[in-house]
Amino acid sequence: MKRLIAAVALTALVAGCGGAPGSDDSGDNDAANATPTATVAEKPDIAALGDVTLTVWDQEVRGGQRKQIEELNKQFEAKYPNVKIERVAKSFPDLLKTVKLAASGDDAPDVIQANQGLGIMGELVKAKLLRPVTDYAEVYGWNDRWSQTLLDANSVEPDGSRFGSGDLYGVSQMGEIVGVFYNKEKVPNPPATLTEFEASLQEAKDEGDVPIQFGNVDKWPGIHNFETVLAQTADKQAIRDFVFSKEGASFDTPEFVAAAQKISEWVEKGYFNKNFDGTGYDPAWQDFAKGKGRYLIAGTWLVADLEEQMGDKVGFMLMPGEDPESPVALGGESLAFTISSSAEQPDAAAAYLDFLTDANAAQVLVDTGNLPAMKDAPTPSGGLSAEVAEAWNKLNEVDGVVPYLDWTTPTFYDDISAAIQELLGGKQSPEEFTQGVQEKYSEWAQSR
Amino acid sequence: MGAVPLGVAGEAGRGGGDRPPGEPRLVGYLYLLPAAVVFAAFVLYPLYNAARISLYDWDGLTVGTWTGLSNYADVFADEELRAAFLHSLILLFFYAVLPLLIGLLLAGVMARARVRGLALFRTILFLPQVIALVVVAVMWKMVYDPANGSLNRFLGWFGIEGKSWLGDFDLALPAVGLIGTWVYFGLAMVLLSAGVQKIPTSLYDAARVDGAGAVREFFVVTLPALRGEIAVSLTLTTIAALRNFDIVYITTGGGPGNATTVPAYQVFTRAFETGQVGSAAAVGIVLTAIVFVISLGINQLAERGT
Numbered sequence: 243m244k245r246l247i248a249a250v251a252l253t254a255l256v257a258g259c260g261g262a263p264g265s266d267d268s269g270d271n272d273a274a275n276a277t278p279t280a281t282v283a284e285k286p287d288i289a290a291l292g293d294v295t296l297t298v299w300d301q302e303v304r305g306g307q308r309k310q311i312e313e314l315n316k317q318f319e320a321k322y323p324n325v326k327i328e329r330v331a332k333s334f335p336d337l338l339k340t341v342k343l344a345a346s347g348d349d350a351p352d353v354i355q356a357n358q359g360l361g362i363m364g365e366l367v368k369a370k371l372l373r374p375v376t377d378y379a380e381v382y383g384w385n386d387r388w389s390q391t392l393l394d395a396n397s398v399e400p401d402g403s404r405f406g407s408g409d410l411y412g413v414s415q416m417g418e419i420v421g422v423f424y425n426k427e428k429v430p431n432p433p434a435t436l437t438e439f440e441a442s443l444q445e446a447k448d449e450g451d452v453p454i455q456f457g458n459v460d461k462w463p464g465i466h467n468f469e470t471v472l473a474q475t476a477d478k479q480a481i482r483d484f485v486f487s488k489e490g491a492s493f494d495t496p497e498f499v500a501a502a503q504k505i506s507e508w509v510e511k512g513y514f515n516k517n518f519d520g521t522g523y524d525p526a527w528q529d530f531a532k533g534k535g536r537y538l539i540a541g542t543w544l545v546a547d548l549e550e551q552m553g554d555k556v557g558f559m560l561m562p563g564e565d566p567e568s569p570v571a572l573g574g575e576s577l578a579f580t581i582s583s584s585a586e587q588p589d590a591a592a593a594y595l596d597f598l599t600d601a602n603a604a605q606v607l608v609d610t611g612n613l614p615a616m617k618d619a620p621t622p623s624g625g626l627s628a629e630v631a632e633a634w635n636k637l638n639e640v641d642g643v644v645p646y647l648d649w650t651t652p653t654f655y656d657d658i659s660a661a662i663q664e665l666l667g668g669k670q671s672p673e674e675f676t677q678g679v680q681e682k683y684s685e686w687a688q689s690r
Numbered sequence: 691m692g693a694v695p696l697g698v699a700g701e702a703g704r705g706g707g708d709r710p711p712g713e714p715r716l717v718g719y720l721y722l723l724p725a726a727v728v729f730a731a732f733v734l735y736p737l738y739n740a741a742r743i744s745l746y747d748w749d750g751l752t753v754g755t756w757t758g759l760s761n762y763a764d765v766f767a768d769e770e771l772r773a774a775f776l777h778s779l780i781l782l783f784f785y786a787v788l789p790l791l792i793g794l795l796l797a798g799v800m801a802r803a804r805v806r807g808l809a810l811f812r813t814i815l816f817l818p819q820v821i822a823l824v825v826v827a828v829m830w831k832m833v834y835d836p837a838n839g840s841l842n843r844f845l846g847w848f849g850i851e852g853k854s855w856l857g858d859f860d861l862a863l864p865a866v867g868l869i870g871t872w873v874y875f876g877l878a879m880v881l882l883s884a885g886v887q888k889i890p891t892s893l894y895d896a897a898r899v900d901g902a903g904a905v906r907e908f909f910v911v912t913l914p915a916l917r918g919e920i921a922v923s924l925t926l927t928t929i930a931a932l933r934n935f936d937i938v939y940i941t942t943g944g945g946p947g948n949a950t951t952v953p954a955y956q957v958f959t960r961a962f963e964t965g966q967v968g969s970a971a972a973v974g975i976v977l978t979a980i981v982f983v984i985s986l987g988i989n990q991l992a993e994r995g996t
């Protein structure tokens with residue numbers, strides 16, 4: 243009893259001093275508390291702004307990504323000599339961990355590259371740290387520059403409660419698809435339907451080869467493999483509705499169970515490499531690059547590495563579904579460039595965003611070996627990148643992109659990646675898996 | 691002091707007066723001040739802040755909502771968090787107990803036999819301690835790789851089929867734990883063998899005269915003499931076990947499922963990835979309390995014995 247009283251007293255003491263965390267003690271942080279507005283009516287004249295310094299936080303640090311951003315920054319500064327870009331480059335995981343702190347600080351960057359979904363972008367919008375760009379979208383014609391799904395993924399409700407609808411908050415440069423890389427020497431005629439694909443897996447198995455190279459010790463690759471299958475068993479709108487948490491959307495439907503069943507079946511039949519659960523992501527794709535295995539379910543971020551190691555032996559296709567004419571694939575766009583609500587010159591920031599994604603930028607992206615997310619981008623001349631660009635165009639034509647499942651709730655990455663490991667490890671049945679994930683989702687849906 | 695006549699005060703100051711020698715003077719606290727300020731600024735204040743945040747539901751950005759002790763209730767009610775604490779207790783065996791046993795064995799051997807090149811062996815065995823834990827974790831992830839890792843290849847020479855060390859729900863936690871054993875047994879060994887060297891050889895001679903064998907000698911002479919070193923070793927490794935983060939983060943990310951998640955990993959993901967800063971602070975405070983209680987217990991046990 244004494245202890246309880248002491249605990250209560252301590253609680254009261256601790257609570258008594260100081261306000262709630264996150265409340266504004268200093269009072270000089272008005273920018274963060276004011277509701278950001280969007281009121282620009284016409285294209286601003288950047289040259290007339292005087293000397294401007296734009297602080298930009300991005301994560302374009304790898305090979306081709308670094309080349310394109312350095313080139314475009316140089317061109318932008320040449321076009322507007324009065325604007326100076328102060329670039330802060332961080333690797334993706336570093337950016338994820340520091341972006342919230344940076345955006346909420348007194349000296350926030352003007353342009354921030356933010357990850358889609360409720361975890362980062364949603365939280366930043368909720369805290370009123372980002373400025374909607376609907377007005378600039380109007381004057382620069384951004385709404386026609388991307389397919390609707392890609393625009394949706396960069397949109398958030400102004401109160402941060404939901405994403406996939408609401409106001410546009412940012413623009414993305416590059417497209418991303420999770421598809422199927424295949425070894426052209428072993429698979430001369432890539433399968434066109436899911437049934438053919440499964441037959442090909444069985445054939446590989448019978449011949450003693452690894453059908454699909456997979457490494458899931460890092461947890462996240464499981465999401466890509468599962469969702470790639472899900473995109474074939476479930477209606478694409480049902481997946482989008484779930485990720486964007488539309489009314490009535492659910493993870494626990496027969497279509498979702500079917501995907502869980504199919505991928506468990508693949509595990510049982512030995513369609514993945516043995517011990518995939520203890521294999522790292524990098525060793526798995528490196529084994530594929532060395533010629534072990536027929537298929538690899540992975541994203542376009544591996545294109546450069548695989549092409550370098552395998553040359554013309556590697557091919558890229560979308561996971562075949564029921565209908566070869568309307569493919570559905572997991573995909574999206576690179577992190578969105580957003581404008582901080584405390585940016586002193588939002589006009590200059592918007593001009594920068596436009597410059598990073600216009601027709602000239604698309605050409606720079608292609609030249610540096612990247613896949614532009616924008617419509618009507620030029621296609622690369624040949625090789626694996628051309629196959630990827632072709633798949634991307636096809637997907638956009640039939641509106642076949644479904645968003646990443648881990649965008650759904652702030653904790654969903656942890657929830658679903660752990661659940662998928664339990665499903666693939668046989669710890670959960672397909673039904674238990676979908677019910678469990680749905681429960682986690684409902685917990686969040688009720689608490690918000 | 692004001693009421694004391696000047697002369698008297700001056701005399702007391704000069705001659706030492708009626709204050710017995712060695713009695714602490716107020717001025718002593720002044721010498722303590724710089725360290726106390728640093729300690730307060732970098733340990734006490736953050737600790738207080740963590741305690742305060744733990745009483746709120748806070749996402750790290752917007753204004754937090756007061757929730758009282760519910761974050762603490764979650765530590766016991768939330769299955770994932772409960773599992774995390776259970777795992778850290780299991781890891782105690784691998785990080786603290788096992789290294790101690792191996793260290794004792796090695797120290798016992800060294801006490802009896804004077805091995806040539808002892809310093810070299812000791813350096814090699816201590817080496818894991820010197821390597822950054824991140825490097826250790828990356829290295830072991832390669833060792834444990836099912837297809838190309840050296841462990842499974844080694845087993846393959848003997849016709850033993852390799853396992854999916856970090857991917858199997860039953861093997862992952864012990865596999866992570868053994869990395870800790872590898873890191874910390876060197877520390878235990880160095881502490882204990884230093885202790886062994888200060889045991890007078892006459893004790894061993896006496897034991898031998900009385901007809902004690904190697905085993906009896908170890909239990910009668912070596913073990914009791916090492917009580918202090920054992921306490922130090924256990925305290926250090928226990929703390930390392932309970933706050934273990936880097937190895938789990940790099941090798942398994944808490945997986946498969948949640949089979950290897952630990953409190954420090956939960957603190958990290960909750961605070962920096964999923965926007966549950968209040969809950970992260972509560973886990974941190976509970977973890978601090980547990981570390982405190984366990985190390986207090988170890989030291990009490992060690993002191994009671996002497």
